[in-house]
Amino acid sequence: MSRHQTSWQQLQADLADTGYVASDDLAMALFLAVTLGKPLLLEGPAGVGKTQVAKSLSELQSTKLIRLQCYEGLDASHAIYEWNYQRQLLAIRAAAEEQKPSTEIEDHVFSEKFLLQRPLLEAIRQETPAVLLIDEIDRADEEFEAYLLEVLSDFQITIPELGTVPARSRPHVVLTANGARDLSDALRRRCLYSFVDYPDRRTEMAILQARAPELEARLAEQIVGFVQALRKEELEKKPGIAEMLDWAAALGGLGVNDLADDPEQTQATLVCLLKTERDRAAVPKEVQQRLVGRAA
Amino acid sequence: MQVTRFPQRATGPAERLSGFAAHLRMNGIPAGLPETETALAALGVVDASRMADVRLALKAVCTGDADANGRFDDLFDAYWLNRGRKRDGTAATHSSRNASADSGRTYRMASGASDEEGEADTPDDDTEAASTGTGTGRLVASTTRSIEKTDLRKLMTPEDLQRAERVAEAIARSMRDRRSRRFKAASRGEALDMRKILRRSVQRGGEPIELFRKARPDRPVNIVALLDVSGSMTVYARVFLAFLKGLVSADHRTDAYLFHTQLVRISDALRDSDTMRAVNRLSIMAQGFGGGTKIGANLKQFNAQHAAQSVNGRSVVIILSDGYDTDPPEILAQELARLRRRGARIVWLNPLRGWDGYEPVARGMAAALPHLDHFAAANTLDDLVALEPWLNRL
Numbered sequence: 079m080s081r082h083q084t085s086w087q088q089l090q091a092d093l094a095d096t097g098y099v100a101s102d103d104l105a106m107a108l109f110l111a112v113t114l115g116k117p118l119l120l121e122g123p124a125g126v127g128k129t130q131v132a133k134s135l136s137e138l139q140s141t142k143l144i145r146l147q148c149y150e151g152l153d154a155s156h157a158i159y160e161w162n163y164q165r166q167l168l169a170i171r172a173a174a175e176e177q178k179p180s181t182e183i184e185d186h187v188f189s190e191k192f193l194l195q196r197p198l199l200e201a202i203r204q205e206t207p208a209v210l211l212i213d214e215i216d217r218a219d220e221e222f223e224a225y226l227l228e229v230l231s232d233f234q235i236t237i238p239e240l241g242t243v244p245a246r247s248r249p250h251v252v253l254t255a256n257g258a259r260d261l262s263d264a265l266r267r268r269c270l271y272s273f274v275d276y277p278d279r280r281t282e283m284a285i286l287q288a289r290a291p292e293l294e295a296r297l298a299e300q301i302v303g304f305v306q307a308l309r310k311e312e313l314e315k316k317p318g319i320a321e322m323l324d325w326a327a328a329l330g331g332l333g334v335n336d337l338a339d340d341p342e343q344t345q346a347t348l349v350c351l352l353k354t355e356r357d358r359a360a361v362p363k364e365v366q367q368r369l370v371g372r373a374a
Numbered sequence: 375m376q377v378t379r380f381p382q383r384a385t386g387p388a389e390r391l392s393g394f395a396a397h398l399r400m401n402g403i404p405a406g407l408p409e410t411e412t413a414l415a416a417l418g419v420v421d422a423s424r425m426a427d428v429r430l431a432l433k434a435v436c437t438g439d440a441d442a443n444g445r446f447d448d449l450f451d452a453y454w455l456n457r458g459r460k461r462d463g464t465a466a467t468h469s470s471r472n473a474s475a476d477s478g479r480t481y482r483m484a485s486g487a488s489d490e491e492g493e494a495d496t497p498d499d500d501t502e503a504a505s506t507g508t509g510t511g512r513l514v515a516s517t518t519r520s521i522e523k524t525d526l527r528k529l530m531t532p533e534d535l536q537r538a539e540r541v542a543e544a545i546a547r548s549m550r551d552r553r554s555r556r557f558k559a560a561s562r563g564e565a566l567d568m569r570k571i572l573r574r575s576v577q578r579g580g581e582p583i584e585l586f587r588k589a590r591p592d593r594p595v596n597i598v599a600l601l602d603v604s605g606s607m608t609v610y611a612r613v614f615l616a617f618l619k620g621l622v623s624a625d626h627r628t629d630a631y632l633f634h635t636q637l638v639r640i641s642d643a644l645r646d647s648d649t650m651r652a653v654n655r656l657s658i659m660a661q662g663f664g665g666g667t668k669i670g671a672n673l674k675q676f677n678a679q680h681a682a683q684s685v686n687g688r689s690v691v692i693i694l695s696d697g698y699d700t701d702p703p704e705i706l707a708q709e710l711a712r713l714r715r716r717g718a719r720i721v722w723l724n725p726l727r728g729w730d731g732y733e734p735v736a737r738g739m740a741a742a743l744p745h746l747d748h749f750a751a752a753n754t755l756d757d758l759v760a761l762e763p764w765l766n767r768l
Contacts, residue, residue: 107434113419257683266438273443
């Protein structure tokens, strides 16, 4: 189903139906991004659901999610378009045997047929506005960031051999960043912005209930309380929402009803939350029991 | 309910919003015409009669990073709710600037601000006269040499300091590793490796089927600098700060922090192109400048808050400190070890090391030593220059 949201509260409610609990800040930013057709930049720690925003939005709009995962060394040919070089060569050979004039060959090999669409080109050529997720933009180089500026402000892509390709539809662009490096002001200023933080207790509870409705309320309270308390501990990698959900699933799968019942088993399931050797050492059973105590 | 008042002459939403943008700019959040336009458009699609909605909408439009996002609510209240806090940033700045000027040693935090007032009453110094008066290349060179060799503590006149700052900045700028002119083969890159393409195409009858590319080699290091500005370091602080400014403006990946009893990130302030505003921002940040030191606690905070983002295997963390720590030395050692596990190289520049007969006996320094990759003196500008070859070897 595709719905048009008339207010940010409506969008927030619709997102909640898809299982995404968005804060007011985020819902407003997303609403404006969709309504005004501006890119939205999301920052925040890992595991708070930045990427999920785009997924939920595409689900909500029933449109295609086009994802561009950024990495160091990402360049235009991997993000925007590339010519299918091998096929071009073969076509030239075939054409040469038929003694075609060279201008005709040239027009032929630099036509749509030999164009490989990469995510950005694909996104602007959708009939209905797609959701374009540009994930971890801070991993890409500055050169690439500069490429993006053209796409993000004009929604058109210039291919020297073909000319300018205007957008058939304006994609909803969501960019995420973890702060691996500072983004340029130019990029920031073209985007709406929202900082996504770890959810508060109430929000996290709502997320857990939306994703794992079968979980008993008391255990859910304990899980959320524990994870919230755990984030206050000194850890190298604080557990995000996905980790929390994994843990809840693990506990549910093992048939745990109360965290305090079986400290051994609870300790064993902490692998879902603690992802480094040091963090596991930092939460021995005593600490775990203290956190459970606080949570209960 | 708070009463919303606007400047008398403000006639419509556009003017009020542009006033708000100006208010944000004054407080260091870059908001210009495009933001105002977007804000107007945004108010058109939300319920503009609800304060909460307007706040959320303007927040999404006008802020661009986590810092601005965090400060936005106060700035919003200050403008729209007219609590008279519109100029608090500037006001606080002014008094702290004057306060630091009174202390005599640290009138300015960043280089480049106008310094006219000092000229009349400072004693004439012959180095300046030599460079401006005769103007021969040799004399200029020799005076520059001398300032590079002088212990930074002895640079006391404003002119000396200013020149030292300039030299420090120049050193830092030149230290940025220059991008290589040569390309090297890479699986993907910005340029085609014609030589290799032709070579390989021979076996296919000259048809260049496979494309090889070459790219510029990676830049080897990014620098994170932590500057101690506690009481024992104040004599060095200005020159080091200029050094940091040079580092930061030479390479946008460089990150810089001040610490005394607290840790403050100053990269953005140092990058501020408006020098006066940079000075203001820095002097607000430097409250506590010249006080005690908590190196251990600050490093701990750095590790917890900033290291994940700014430190990786290609980082060099430069700590500029004399190692006098009021925290237990174990914390310092533990945090340095933690920092090192991130893969960073740690350089400790200690101005005391340049003194004759210096032994790292300060407990903090002694605890830190086993975790350092490079421990060097930093009491003359030459010592800073000496850092470059070391960095280049990485």
